[in-house]
Amino acid sequence: MEYKKVCMLGLGYIGLPTACMLAVEGLRVVGVDINPHVIETLRNGELHIHEVGLPDLVREALSSGNLTINTIPEIADAFIIAVPTPFIKDEQGEYQGMSYHLADMGAVTSASQSIVPYLRYGNLVILESTSPPRTTVDLVALILERSGLRAGVDFHLAYSPERVLPGQILRELIENARVIGGVNFASAQAGRDLYAHFVKGEILLTDATTAEMVKLMENTYRDVNIAIANEFARLAERFGVDVWEAINFANRHPRVKVLNPGPGVGGHCVSVDPWFFVEAAPELARLIHTARLVNDEQPHRTVELIRRALGGDLHGKHIAALGLAFKAEVDDLRESPAIEVAQLLARGGAKVRAFEPFKPGEQVEGIETVTSLEAALAEAEALVLLVNHKIFAMLSPKEVAQLTPARIVIDTRGQWDATAWQAAGFGVHRLGDGSVVRG
DSSP states (O other), X not given: OOOOEEEEEOOSTTXXXXXXXXXXXXXXXXXXXXXXXXXXXXXXXXXSSOOTTHHHHHXXXXXXXXXXXXSSOOOOSEEEEOOOOXXXXXXXXXXXXXXXXXXXXXXXXXXXHHHGGGOOTTOXXXXXXXXXTTHIIIIIHHHHGGGSOOBTTTBEEEEOOOOOOTTSHHHHHHHSOEEEEESSHHHHHHHHHHHTTTOOSOEEEEEHHHHHHHHHHHHHHHHHHHHHHHXXXXXXXXXXXXXXXXXXXXXXXXXOOOOXXXXXXXXXXXXXXXXXXXXXXXXXXXXXXXXXXXXXXXXXXXXXXXXXXXXXXXXXXXXXXXXXXXXXXXXXXXXXXXXXXXXXXXXXXXXXXXXXXXXXXXXXXXXXEESSHHHHHTTOSEEEEOSOOHHXXXXXXXXXXXXXXXXXXXXXXXXXXXXXXXXXXXXXXXXXXXXXXXX
């Protein structure tokens, strides 16, 4: 089927790049977002998110005239829903004493409802938002059918999850394999026809619920493997072992690949998606639930490491928190364990100054953020590496020593050479390193 006009609902980290990809391939694209800041920023030719290569792509899409920005949908040949699906912050489910987070499907519901007045016979609707199994058939289809049209009969309906890595989104949107699940096979084929405009990787067709499960499986697999790494770090501290050395040696085995521990798991996917399995089938997702608890507890464990490094008391201590993003080399602060650690330190009485190089000075509830590394270091008694951005990994201990009165560093990422920092006069404490008491 030929598609000439696409309506993209949601202009975030996935929606905006996808809209631009389609626009530069010659399709007319209406990008829709309900956030006035996003609309104003894009209409001014600026960006509200950081992603390598995205500024040039957005400029090309806008200058071509194929991409326009709006606050409401328009009649189109295809609609793509790429809105957030976080979990509900203040509400939990419970099964036999086991509590779990619930998916907040409000944005998907609203986006689906907004399409109804514009839906026409022969249209294609694709949900990209990560969702609990059966969302496409049990939620989106029922909403869209209020139009009087039947999913899989009068219009095509499919689910196709994003599978990209922040920092490499543009390349991976093109090169990665794409899974498209339809409510029937014709819908999956229609989705393939649309994505084939820019996807060079293999396009795999299946049913909608399988495609939903594939996405959740990918992120849950990572979450479980990070959880075991975090448990290894705790065990290493108990047994007087350097977990970083142990992981390095274990990974010499040809069939072992232990991931790195850290201060927690964040982002809009890995820290959220496993809960969708637990919510959908709590009686079955026992291992998944345990892994989530391990990783959710890790920021608290990190704070205890920092407390011990500071002599057991956080009150009044000046701490420089290096990094607030959920992972290295991105500006995405969603569900970031680094933010949680900084906030827990502040609530414990510490005076925290945080520097995030990809969003300098970004306001974060409960902590002071600054616009430069120098400002974070100026009055610090301790430095805490929370995100292994390259700018932090490349710091010279001798140069840092001249910028700060601090003589204690806490490395939660296994990134810094402890010997070099010690030689510069710092006491060094590392997450997962129980081999020696440093300082």
